[in-house]
Structure formats: structure tokens, C-alpha cells
Amino acid sequence: MNVEQVGNVGERVEFPAEAALTLDCGVALSPLTIAYQTYGELNASKSNAILVCHALTGDQHVANTHPMTGKPGWWRFMVGPGAPIDTNRFFVICMNCLGGCMGTTGPTSINPGTQKPYNLDFPAVTIRDMVRAQAMLLDHLGIDELFCVLGGSMGGMQVLQWAAIYPERVFSAIPIATAARHSAQNIAFHEVGRQAIMADSNWHSGNYAERGVTPAKGLAVARMTAHITYLSEPNLHHKFGRNLQDREKISYGFDADFQIESYLRHQGITFVDRFDANSYLYMTRAMDYFDLGSDYNGVLADAFRKSRARFCLVSFSGDWLFPTSEMKQILHALNACAANVSFVEIESNKGHDSFLLEEPEMFNVLRGFLDAAAKARGVR
């Protein structure tokens, strides 16, 4: 196995052909590369490892400057020295998800069969496949048990999946702003994004790279749509209202008259620089396919029967994409197994993205939860 430092992606492990990952769709994927970042030191008893699972368009750069955008890490408020996930105390790992575009094997990787990028020949991946890949890296790092696995949104789905299929490897779990299955409305929004990408004449059925183009417009529209779902009406009203962008009055045309339009266009344009359109198709599909209860004959509680983990569920009052009611379904299932569970709803009108923001109450809650768990696990 090959471990190397790569400029753009931090650390990277390449698993050889004999270590193929058999995906839910039946394909044995190899070779498999996993790109990841770590922060802090693994202790001698290997009991202080925390796995952070990133969301749909996140990546492994949790707490360091992003190598492509130059922006600070996406969860720098949460992870770092003295932060709620204190890197002086814990060893934090974050991997780019399977199907991603930041170094882990995905549609932009080279297909060993053709020696060309997979593009749409890349097999469909599921949340469970992503988690199995993560477990492979932990095996490689010699970590049997995670002190904690946490993440928001798609990351939260991975957290639930971890507790379900590796119950003996999870000491504590923090699913944030997520759901045990992707709702019809959420699938609908994803489909709009995918159709926008596919409608872009530069998409070429996914084979845009060899033509030297990108379906940037389609991907930007996908991002704009998705971005609206991460915010909330009160928040948009507060930030932008009906304010005009750099003009005194409306233009009677289709320029970005309103600040909200200009803001969304900016979100779309900056996104295409750092994200691959095909990867976006695969990742959104993985979320759509997620329905943890269906793997257990429709009884979600059965997914957690073997888990001995301490759970802390976190939702946000203003999140309409993954509302508190979805988190309560998870709570019901955990209670049905009398699991050790805490559940907090944080008051916030900032929508789904709240989990990425500075939310002091969330930090207080997670500090308390992690402290108590560390005490129980004997982590100093």
C-alpha cells in the first residue's frame, strides 16, 4: 500500500487490486484511493479517534486552509486546538467521500479498464459504500474503535450508517441535521440539480473532460437551487430583503437586479471552480438512495439494536431541508432500543447551513457530550 503526501489532498492511501471494495450495486471497485486529512495525535491506546464525515459538497479539509480556494476549513469553528472537537485532545480524521472529487476514487479517477476517466462508467455508490471505504482506511490506520463519529447532512447519514453496520466500532455518534431516509422533497431538489447539469450542452453525457470543457452553467444552477435549500426565508429576508444590487432602481430586464440574485450567481460561479459535475451527480444519488430502515425490513430501530454507542442528535429549528421531525424519527427508533441518546434542537433561523456556522449553543452541547463520553471512555 502506498501512502504519500500530496499537495492538494493531504494524505492519500491507495489500496491494491486485491483489496477491492464490493459496492452495493455489485461492482468490485479497485484500485481504490482514499484522500484524507488528520489533525492532532492518536494516543497510545488508540482510543481518541474522531471521524468527521463531510456533507454533499464538503471535503476532507475540515480545519485547514483549502488548497484550491484558499478559504479556511469548512468546520474550523468546530475542529481545532481548544475547539469543541479539541485537536489537543482528539485525533481527528476526515476523508473525501467515495465518489468525491478531492482525491478519493470517483468519476474523475482513471478507469483501469480503459485508462481513461470513468465519467459515467463509474459505478453508483451508496452511503453504505462510503462508510465501508472509511472503515478500510481505519483498518489501514490500525484504529479498531472510533471514540466518536460525527457529521451533518450527508455526513449525518454516514454517522447513522456507521452505528448500524459497525456497532462494535463506534463509542459515540453525533448525527447532525440529517435523516434516516432522504425525503421525496429532497430527492426532488436533487433531481432539479442533476437535470440542470445534464441539460448543459457542455456536459456531453458526462464526457466533458476529454473535450476540454465543463458543464459550468448547469452545475452553477444546480448549486444555486441547492443553496436556497440550505438557507431559510427569514434568513434571506434578513440578509437581502428586496434590496437592489448596485443600482437605484429596477432595470426592466434580466440582469441581477436584486442582491439575492447576485448572491446566488456568485455561489454558483465559485462552486464550479472546486467541484466536478459528475461527482455532484453521484453524491446526490447516494443521498437519494439512503433509506436506512429499508435495509432492516422497514424497522429503523433494528438498525440500532446492536449499537452500544452514546448518541447525541442535533437539529436546528429553522432547518426545513432536514427538519427536526426527521431527527425525531431517528430518536423514536433509538428509544425503541433504549439506546443511550441525547437530543437537542438548537434555536436558529439560519436554515440547514446552521451546522456549519458559529452556533455557541451547539458548541456548548457538544463540548458537554464529548466531555462526558471522554470520561466514560477514559480519554483525557
Added chain:
Amino acid sequence: MTPKQQRTDLMVIADMVAEGARVLDIGCENGDLLHILTRDKNVDGRGMELSQEGVNACVARGLAVIQGDAEFALRDYPDRAFDYVILSQTLQAMSKPADVLEQMLRIGKRAIVSFPNFAYWRVRMYLALRGRMPVTEELSYAWYETPNTHFCTILDFVELSASKGYVIEKAVAFDDKGRHHFHGELGWRANLFAQNALFLLRKD
């Protein structure tokens, strides 16, 4: 309830709980009882609290607490999931107290229930002499704003337990000074002189 009475209530409850037990505290407020039980009895403790503010404060203290209404949320748990299910000074605020008790004794091997005794002599005197709904230091709400919709007396509770087939393993009644007045079988004297009562129940 005054802070001192509350303290007494918690200490009496804590005494009844066995070391290392699995405990669910319903209406755990800021988590004081769970904290005491975790610290002194090394219990595997869970809490349920109606106010989200209370829940968040508990979790920040490192306690496993969820937001929930006991009238609905207890149904989620499997049978005999806990060694003790505790309801401290909240029974009288339930809309269906008997149903809550039944659920407690389904999901717990034992239930610990404490409540203010409405037959306490000062309460009786208040109603008898003034002809008004009692408002005391202990029961400080006016009739139109009280959350306490189902007051009972010690004798009422003993009768309910008998009719439902609950076994009273222990009973303690005490007055406003926090002195334990009565143990064992609580009768008319406890019903008259005790301000608070606490029962340890089981259902065979």
C-alpha cells in the same frame, strides 16, 4: 416546591436507587437528580424533559437527555428497559396520570413517584377557612394558571396503586422542613401531616 424541599425529594429518591442501575428520569429539568445519581450511584442515566432549554442545558452538562412529553414519548421504549423510572413532583401535571404510571411500570422494573399531598392539613385549612383554592409556598399557582391539573392525596394514590395491582415496596412522606415523618404504610396521619409523598412501586 421550595429549593430545600426539592433537594430533600432528590436525596430521598437517590437513596432508593441501587448502584449502577439503569434509570430514566422524567421531567428531569436541569438534570440535578441525574447528576447526583451519576456521581453517587454510578447509574446509566437518561432524562426526558419538556423544555428544550432544559434539555440543552442537561446535555451540555454531559447528561443523556431528550426533549419529550411523557404522555406520548414513553410508548417508544421497550418493556423493562430501565431498572427505575422516576417521576419527581410532576404526576399532578399530567393530563392522564394513570396512563403515565402504567407506562412507567411497563418500561421500568420499578417506578419512583413523588407528588405534593393535597390532603396536607395546611392545604385543607386553606380551603376550609378561606373557601378559596389553596395557594401556598409549595403550590404557588392560582387556579387559572396552574399546570397542576390532577392533584391527589396520599390515600388516593395508595388506593389507585391497589386497584391497578401495583406493589408499594417503599413509601416515604415528609413535611415542609424536610424531616421524614412517615415510612412504611402511609395512613391517615401521613395524609394529614405530610406535605410530600414518595413511592417506590413495582408491578408483578
